[in-house]
Amino acid sequence: MSKVLVIGAGGVGSVAVHKMAMNADIFSHITLASRTKSKCDAIAASVKDRTGVVIDTAALDADDVAATTALIKAVQPALVVNLALPYQDLNIMDACLAAGVNYMDTANYEPRDEAKFEYSWQWAYQDRLRDAGLMALLGSGFDPGVTSVFATWTKKHLLDRIDTLDILDCNGGDTGLPFATNFNPEINLREVTAPSRHWENGQWIEGPALAHKQVFDFDQVGEKNMYLMYHEELESLAKFYPEIKRIRFWMTFGDSYLKHLEVLENVGMTRIDPVRFQGQEIIPIQFLKALLPEPASLGPLTKGKTNIGTIATGVKDGAARTVYVNNVCDHEEAYAETGNQAVSYTTGVPAMIGAALMLTGQWKGEGVFNMEQLDPDPFMDMLNKHGLPWKVRDLDAPLAF
Ligand code: NDP
Numbered sequence: 001m002s003k004v005l006v007i008g009a010g011g012v013g014s015v016a017v018h019k020m021a022m023n024a025d026i027f028s029h030i031t032l033a034s035r036t037k038s039k040c041d042a043i044a045a046s047v048k049d050r051t052g053v054v055i056d057t058a059a060l061d062a063d064d065v066a067a068t069t070a071l072i073k074a075v076q077p078a079l080v081v082n083l084a085l086p087y088q089d090l091n092i093m094d095a096c097l098a099a100g101v102n103y104m105d106t107a108n109y110e111p112r113d114e115a116k117f118e119y120s121w122q123w124a125y126q127d128r129l130r131d132a133g134l135m136a137l138l139g140s141g142f143d144p145g146v147t148s149v150f151a152t153w154t155k156k157h158l159l160d161r162i163d164t165l166d167i168l169d170c171n172g173g174d175t176g177l178p179f180a181t182n183f184n185p186e187i188n189l190r191e192v193t194a195p196s197r198h199w200e201n202g203q204w205i206e207g208p209a210l211a212h213k214q215v216f217d218f219d220q221v222g223e224k225n226m227y228l229m230y231h232e233e234l235e236s237l238a239k240f241y242p243e244i245k246r247i248r249f250w251m252t253f254g255d256s257y258l259k260h261l262e263v264l265e266n267v268g269m270t271r272i273d274p275v276r277f278q279g280q281e282i283i284p285i286q287f288l289k290a291l292l293p294e295p296a297s298l299g300p301l302t303k304g305k306t307n308i309g310t311i312a313t314g315v316k317d318g319a320a321r322t323v324y325v326n327n328v329c330d331h332e333e334a335y336a337e338t339g340n341q342a343v344s345y346t347t348g349v350p351a352m353i354g355a356a357l358m359l360t361g362q363w364k365g366e367g368v369f370n371m372e373q374l375d376p377d378p379f380m381d382m383l384n385k386h387g388l389p390w391k392v393r394d395l396d397a398p399l400a401f
Contacts, residue, residue, distance in 0.1 A: 002028055002359040005077040005101075007062050007092060008084035009034035010184065011296040011340045012106060012141070014043045015348025016083055016355070018338040019386060021053035026356045031075045033060035034084065039296075046339050062088040068095035077101060081355050083348075085184060086110040086117060093125055093136060102134050102358060106141030106351050107187070108232050115190040115272055119235050123368055130367035137369050140354025141347040142308055142327075143169055143249075144233035145371055146383065149350075150310040150325040150390070151237060153376035158323050158392070159314035162244050165237065166311045166399055170252040172221035173304040173331045173342060179260040180298060182343035185289045189270050192253070192261065197230035199238045199247040210258065214250065214401050218307040219391075220328045226250040233371075240372035264288065295344065302331040302341040309390075313398045322395040327388050337387065346388060353382040 004027050006017055013032065020027040030047075032040045032055055040057035047055055056075075062068050062084050072080060072095055082092045082105040089109035096103040110117040122138055129136055139145050147167045155162055171182060181188035196207045212228035231249035238247055253261075264270050269288045274281040309326020327346070334345035354371075357363035363374045371379075383390055 002026065002078040003031070003076060004029070004079050004081060004355060004359070005031045005033065005072060005075045006081045006083055007033050007060060007068075007088070008082065009036065009039035009043055010083065011299075011344030012183070012347045012351065013083040014046070014296060015334075015338045015340045015344045016081065016351040017043055017055065018047055018050060019349055019352035020355070021047045021051040021055065023352070023356060023386075024053055026359055030055040031058060031077065032056070033058040033071060035059070035061055050338070062092050062095075065091050065094045065098070068092060069098040072096065072099035072101050079104060079355055079358055081105075081351060083351060086187060087112050090121060093122065096134065096136070097125070097128055097132060100132065100134065103136040104140055104351070104354055104358060105138060106145060106347055108138060108144070110187070110190070113272065115194055117232060119232075119370070126368045133366050135358065135365050135367070135369060137354050137358060137363065137371075137374075139232060139236070139371060140350050142350055143167060143231060144236070145347070145350045145354070146327070146388070147308065147310055148233050148237060148371035149376045149379045151241070151312065152372050153380050154310065154312045154323055154325060155241070156376060159312060159316050159321060162241060162312045162314040164246045164313045164398065165241075165244050165248075167231065167233070167249045168216060168218070168226060168307075168309055168311065168326075169250065170216070170218045170221055170224055170226065170307045171343060172218065172224065172252070173302045173306065175298050175301045177293065177301065178256060180293045181295065182298060182302075182341065183295050183347070185292045185295075186285050189261070189264075189285060189288070190272065191231075192229065192251075193265060193270050194230055196228045197234070198228060198249070199234055199244070201245055210253070216250070218252075219326070220305050221307050224252040225255075226252045236370040236372055240370065296340065299335045299339055299341045299344075302335070305330050306342045306346055308346065311395065311399060322398050323392060324395050325390055325392045327383070327390045329388060334387075349386055349388050350383070353379055353386060356382065
C-alpha cells in the first residue's frame with residue numbers, strides 16, 4: 001500500500017492514473033498534479049465514475065523546483081511519477097532529491113531550446129541519487145520502455161546472443177483529421193523532424209530525417225510505410241547491450257501526415273527558435289501546438305490499432321534464430337476503458353507497471369536505472385494482465401533490409 005504523486009494531466013497521465021486506481025491494492029492513494037488543475041479534476045471525475053476511487057488533485061508548475069519540492073513534502077508519496085513533458089525531467093528529479101522521494105518517467109530530458117534528447121543529463125544524477133538511497137527509473141513508457149523490456153526478455157529467454165535488433169512502431173490508427181499528432185505535438189514534431197540515427201558496429205550512423213523507407217506487413221494492421229528514425233531507447237540499448245551489432249528504430253507515417261509535415265517545415269512552422277511577431281517573440285512550433293488538436297481530445301475519434309514490437313536476430317544453442325515480440329492495441333478498446341486513445345494507453349499502462357514494480361519492491365535499487373537493467377519477467381507478466389498482452393513468434397528469416 002503506497003502513496004503516489006503523478007505529475008502531468010495529459011493523455012498519458014490520464015491512462016496511468018485510471019490504471020493505478022484499478023490497482024488500489026498497490027496504489028493506496030493517488031494525487032494528480034499538473035499546470036492546469038481543471039484537467040486534473042476532469043481526470044479525477046472520470047476515475048471516480050469508472051472505478052469508484054477518489055483521487056486528490058493539485059495545481060503545479062513543475063518548472064518551479066521549490067513549488068514541486070513543497071508539494072512532494074506535503075503529499076509524502078513513496079514515488080513521484082513524471083508524466084509532464086521532457087523539459088520538466090531535471091527539475092522534478094531535483095525536487096525528488098530535495099524531498100527524498102523516488103522518481104520515475106517515460107521520456108528522457110530534452111532542453112527547450114535544442115531539439116536534442118539524450119540520457120546523459122539524467123545519468124549525471126547517478127551519484128547523488130545513490131548517495132541519497134533513492135531510485136530513479138527512466139523511460140517506463142512503451143517506446144522507450146516496453147521495447148527495452150522486450151529486448152531484455154528476449155536476451156534472457158530466447159537468444160544467447162543478440163546480433164541485430166529492429167524496433168517497429170506502427171500506429172495504424174485513423175483520427176479522420178487531416179493532421180494531428182498522437183502525443184504532445186511539440187515533442188512529437190521535434191522528434192520526427194530530427195535527422196535519423198541508428199547504431200551499427202559501435203557507432204552512430206546519421207541520415208536525413210524520414211528519408212529511408214521500408215514497407216512492412218503488420219499483424220492486424222496490414223502493410224504500412226515505415227521510416228528509419230532516431231529514438232530514445234537506442235541510446236540505452238547500445239549502452240547496455242554492446243554485443244548488438246545493429247540497432248534500428250522504425251515508425252510508420254501516412255502520406256497525409258508527411259505531406260503536412262513537409263509544408264509546415266518548409267514554411268518554418270516547426271522552428272523552435274524565437275521569431276518576432278507583432279511586437280512579441282513567439283516560437284513557431286509552440287504556436288502550431290496551440291492550433292493542433294490536443295492528443296487527449298483524439299480518444300473518441302481514433303479507430304484502428306497500434307502494433308509495436310522488436311525483431312531480434314541472434315544465436316540460441318548454436319543455431320541462428322530470429323524472434324519477433326509485439327503488442328497490438330486497439331484504439332477504440334483503449335478509449336472505452338480509460339477515455340484515451342491507444343498511444344496514450346500504450347504509454348500510460350507501462351508507466352503504471354513501472355510504478356507498481358517500484359512500489360512493491362520488485363524493482364529496486366539506488367541510483368539511476370534504465371529498463372534494460374531490471375528483471376523483465378514481472379513487467380512482462382503485468383503487461384499481459386493489465387491490457388497490453390504480447391505475442392512472441394519465430395520468423396523464418398531476418399528482415400530482408
Ligand atoms: P500532453 O501534452 O497530453 O500532456 C502533458 C501534460 O503535462 C499536460 O497536462 C501539461 O499541462 C502538463 N505540463 C506541461 N508542462 C508542465 C509544467 N511545467 N508543470 C506541470 N505540468 C506540466 O502529453 P502526453 O500525455 O501525450 O505525454 C506525456 C509524456 O509522455 C511526455 O513526456 C511524452 O514525451 C511522454 N510519452 C512517452 C511515450 C513512450 O512510449 N515512452 C509515448 C508518448 C508520450 P497543460 O495541460 O497545462 O499544458
